[in-house]
Amino acid sequence: MADSHAPASPEKPGAASPAPAVTRAAAVLDALAASATGRLTLSDLSREVGIPKSSTSNLLLALEEARLISRQGAEFTLGRKLVELGAAYLGRMDEVQEFYRYCEQASVLSRETVRIAMLDGANVIYLARYEGHPAVRLTSNIGDKMPVSLCAVGKALVARLNWHDIEEMFPDDAELPVLTPKSLRTGAELKAQLREIREQGFAFEDEESTTGVVCLAVSVPTRGAHGPSLGLSVTALEATYTPEQGAQMVKELQELAHSLGNPMG
């Protein structure tokens, strides 16, 4: 390491990729997605990803031809093709379609803000959102990620994992990300809640990500052997939330979850 300031660990040291150009191209896309403005120059990307400029230039040319990125003057941004591909992914998930259909005709959920999310490591990714409650407008969009410890649906999904994996992901003294005064702070706190969630069959969030907002969530039994873990959540305003309401919402969430887990209903 002659270079003192290694910007990150962009290269894979041990494992050689079977198609390095593809791995590098993916790193370029990640760098663009992670950057603050979403606009980077060739030199920026070359530095960020840690590959020579000339190689980066070739990658960018190929990515641009594939519409995966777009060049505007000297700056590169993510390309619109990514929207199409992401949409193709979501469109293929029957669960998302079924989710919309169910929410529309449910008695309570049809008037609430409901979301379906997927577990991705220590985060959840929101896949779709049904907005039946005009007063509850979420700041998070489809595709956004959220640490599992900060949302009901994250806790519901993690509670389904093997306890051994949970212990590994969240040691007792693990420091968790904090968004509000009520956010959980340590792995021990989280695991105490996970035990509760396992017993009662649903998860809750009491202003842990946003003050004034509460959530309820359940996990969907995995359809088939493969496939990602899905979860469902309802968001409500703390000011108007009542336990009776909550009980009914959980009931409908569980019904939807069961229907999603056992297709061809």
Next chain:
Amino acid sequence: MADSHAPASPEKPGAASPAPAVTRAAAVLDALAASATGRLTLSDLSREVGIPKSSTSNLLLALEEARLISRQGAEFTLGRKLVELGAAYLGRMDEVQEFYRYCEQASVLSRETVRIAMLDGANVIYLARYEGHPAVRLTSNIGDKMPVSLCAVGKALVARLNWHDIEEMFPDDAELPVLTPKSLRTGAELKAQLREIREQGFAFEDEESTTGVVCLAVSVPTRGAHGPSLGLSVTALEATYTPEQGAQMVKELQELAHSLGNPMG
């Protein structure tokens, strides 16, 4: 599908890509997105994209490591990373955020189904959708594509192009895709409408994509020199549509378009 899968010429004959592995990887993603079920085996992909199996195998390994695809047994599907990247693209578009904000507080549009779309060759891609009208549920989702001749927003966007380019894209005898009895059939028909749209400043669709549904649309003046062409549309049921309603909707659409085209309003 604009391109019926031609098994013969999947390769770029004349132009050699500066990073063929990336171009090929993109072709693999396209093939997965275009396939009926979204699930293809290595051999399927090898045949579809027209590259040797061993090479395809390496590509798939790299793509899987990057989470751009996912393997389930012997079948490959698009990966969840694509949802993140697509979301990152949309999240960077200030126009989408502003679109939501405006729709929520508009007097008429807040109770309608509104969409924002972008021109992509001879198609439009839907970027976001605001659902203020419970009775109007669209079958098309975010990221879906639609031929420009079949929707109001497509016609609004094409009407903005140079007439020379329009003539090239749509010769008089060009055959247009047809979805309903009212769909436009020829380039001549389309261009007649485009002239009308240029004069009145907004576009319309009279059951050309879906029977019983009408649309109004305007284009957004391009922000800055670069950047994609954006368009806005409102969808209404033909049965309840009135011209007075339409006039008000067009007014608000144009207001939003103006605001999107001139930021920091």
Next chain:
DNA sequence: GCTGATCGTTCAGTCAACTGAACGCAATCC
């Protein structure tokens, strides 16, 4: 207007990725 730095592109040499045939394996057909 000149200097300096930074940016993106070009080019030839070298190394590594791609090819294609052969392999093991599983499911299918007769």
Next chain:
DNA sequence: GGATTGCGTTCAGTTGACTGAACGATCAGC
């Protein structure tokens, strides 16, 4: 049951992609 078809993987040879330094272009500073 045996044969056959199709799948995905392996491996060595060869072609083609990647590197890195030098080039011209652009912009900021004095």
